[in-house]
Amino acid sequence: MSDLKSPANFHWHDRDPGPELFSHAVLEGLGRTDKAVPFRFLYDKTGSDLFEQICRQPEYYITRTELCLLEDKAAEIADIAGPSVRLVEFGSGESRKGRLLLEALEDPAAYIPVDISKAALGAAARQAALDYPGLPVHAVWADFRTGFRLPLPDQGRIAGFFPGSSIGNFTRPQARHFLAGWRDCLGEGGAMIVGVDLIKPVAELEAAYDDRAGVTAAFTLNLLRRINRELDGDFQLSAFRHEAHYNPSTFAIDIHLVSRCRQTVTVCGQAFDFDCGERIHVESSHKYDVEGFQALAEAAGFSPQAVWTDKNHRFSIHFLTVAEISPSPVDA
Ligand code: AVI
Numbered sequence: 001m002s003d004l005k006s007p008a009n010f011h012w013h014d015r016d017p018g019p020e021l022f023s024h025a026v027l028e029g030l031g032r033t034d035k036a037v038p039f040r041f042l043y044d045k046t047g048s049d050l051f052e053q054i055c056r057q058p059e060y061y062i063t064r065t066e067l068c069l070l071e072d073k074a075a076e077i078a079d080i081a082g083p084s085v086r087l088v089e090f091g092s093g094e095s096r097k098g099r100l101l102l103e104a105l106e107d108p109a110a111y112i113p114v115d116i117s118k119a120a121l122g123a124a125a126r127q128a129a130l131d132y133p134g135l136p137v138h139a140v141w142a143d144f145r146t147g148f149r150l151p152l153p154d155q156g157r158i159a160g161f162f163p164g165s166s167i168g169n170f171t172r173p174q175a176r177h178f179l180a181g182w183r184d185c186l187g188e189g190g191a192m193i194v195g196v197d198l199i200k201p202v203a204e205l206e207a208a209y210d211d212r213a214g215v216t217a218a219f220t221l222n223l224l225r226r227i228n229r230e231l232d233g234d235f236q237l238s239a240f241r242h243e244a245h246y247n248p249s250t251f252a253i254d255i256h257l258v259s260r261c262r263q264t265v266t267v268c269g270q271a272f273d274f275d276c277g278e279r280i281h282v283e284s285s286h287k288y289d290v291e292g293f294q295a296l297a298e299a300a301g302f303s304p305q306a307v308w309t310d311k312n313h314r315f316s317i318h319f320l321t322v323a324e325i326s327p328s329p330v331d332a
Contacts (some may be wrong), residue, residue, distance in 0.1 A: 010129035012122070013151050015142035023231050023268055030265075030272045030280070037223060039169055039283035040116060040143055044226050048117040050219040052094065057211040061204075062165055065315040066195050070097055070163075073308045073317065074104035080306055080319050081191060084156040086110040090144045090166070093117070095124035097163040101193070102132065109156035114140040145170075145178065150185060158190045165197035165315070168252075168286040172296060175286070179300035183322055190322040192302060198309070198316055199287040202246045209244035209253045209285065217242035220257055220282050233267040243279070255283040290316055298323070 006012075022041055029037045043051065055063035070077075083106040089098040092113030102108055111128055115121035118141050125139035138151045152158065160182055167175050179192065186192065209216055220242045224235035240257045247254050256279035263274050288296075293316070294304040302320035309316045 006126060007129045007133065009133060009136050010126055011136065011138045011151065012125075013138060013140045013142075015140060015149075016118075026227055026231055026267060027270060030267060031270075034281065035272075035279065036281040037227075040145065041226065042219065042223055042282065043117050044222070045117065045119050047219060047222050047226070048093070048120050050215060050222060053215045054211070054219060057213060057215055059207040059211045060216075061208060061314055062197055065310050065312075066163060066165075066317070067097065067100070069308055069310050069315060069317055070100045074100050076306070076308070077101065077193060077317070077319060078104035078106060081105060081159050081193075082157060083107050084109045085159045085191075086112065086152060086156045087159050087161055088112040088114065088150060089161045089163070090114050091116075091162070091164065092124060093120055093164075095128055097195075098161060099128065099131075101161060102128075102135070108135060110136045110138060110152075112138045112140060112150060112152070114142055114144045114150075116141070116143050145174075158186045160186060160190070160192040162192065163195040163317075165195050165285070167194055168197055168288075169283060170286070171250075171284070172286065176296050176300045179297060179302060179320075183301045186322055188322060191305075192297075192318075192320045192322075194293075194297075194318045194320065196288050196293050196316045196318060197285070198314055199251055199289055200314060202248075205246050205253055205287065206244055209255060210242065216244065216255075220255055223282055224257065227267055231268050233265065235265050235267075236263075239263055240280075247284075250284070250286065251288070252284045252286040254281065255285070256281055288316075290318075293318060 025038050054060050085105050086109045092098055092115045095113055113125050121139050121141055125137050129137040221237050224237055227233040228235055239260050243256045243258050244253055259274035259278045262276050265272050290307055297304055297320050301323050303323045305321050306319040307316055
């Protein structure tokens with residue numbers, strides 16, 4: 001990725017999880033009684049483009065609410081963060097939100113966007129390097145769920161930034177594990193700024209994950225197209241439908257692909273039978289209340305410093321700092 005045309009302050013770090021993980025995850029996941037494919041595989045180039053379109057759907061309030069909140073509160077966030085921050089953005093995508101913070105921060109020392117989508121990351125990070133010529137930009141192509149070494153140039157407080165309620169795509173124990181893992185990497189004085197979607201009426205939540213234009217449905221069905229292309233699959237996309245329901249016992253929207261008929265599908269030469277109505281779990285999006293998320297952060301070894309919510313109480317942004325005492329052991 002680093003080539004002659006890249007600006008001098010742009011650096012590319014390849015922590016690619018590798019294609020073999022995709023085939024392994026799909027074959028293992030389709031072989032289970034409760035079929036499932038991990039959500040991270042939704043984000044190939046088409047999936048990432050579709051996700052950007054989801055963010056612009058009228059029903060999907062998350063992106064615009066968080067952006068407004070960030071625009072409103074960036075100065076306060078920057079004030080608490082202090083000068084010379086090295087900003088690590090997990091799931092940076094188009095870097096729109098990271099750039100809002102960069103604009104507000106006093107003399108940031110580095111911008112380290114991390115994303116699994118190579119194309120989106122390369123374009124956005126290179127543009128950030130061009131737009132902020134004095135700022136070292138270290139683009140990390142990686143799955144941020146798995147641990148990896150961060151390129152951390154120079155000195156300065158490290159602030160992780162995990163916007164978009166992507167933390168909601170983890171189960172609660174996974175979210176706690178994720179925070180606890182990065183806590184050690186952030187080190188003393190480190191901070192984490194996390195965007196978290198709030199619990200709200202079911203109709204509003206379900207509409208957000210099943211928009212009328214069918215973009216979210218296209219996003220989940222694209223997983224089958226990806227399997228067909230990369231793993232020699234023969235899924236008929238019209239034989240599956242997208243389904244998104246809120247589960248009040250886990251406070252999560254659960255997204256499935258549902259087989260419209262009894263059928264057999266082949267992937268990498270292996271056959272998988274589907275009953276009519278049988279589902280593949282592809283993603284869950286967990287919702288929190290403010291106190292519940294703060295308790296989870298504390299259990300992961302962080303101290304809540306500040307929290308901002310919009311006036312309709314749809315979304316929250318939490319500023320956490322590394323606590324002096326170690327987190328309690330993660331149980332799952
Ligand atoms: C990326 N993540 C926060 C989105 C969400 O809201 O859980 C993914 C998504 N899936 C369908 N729509 C949005």
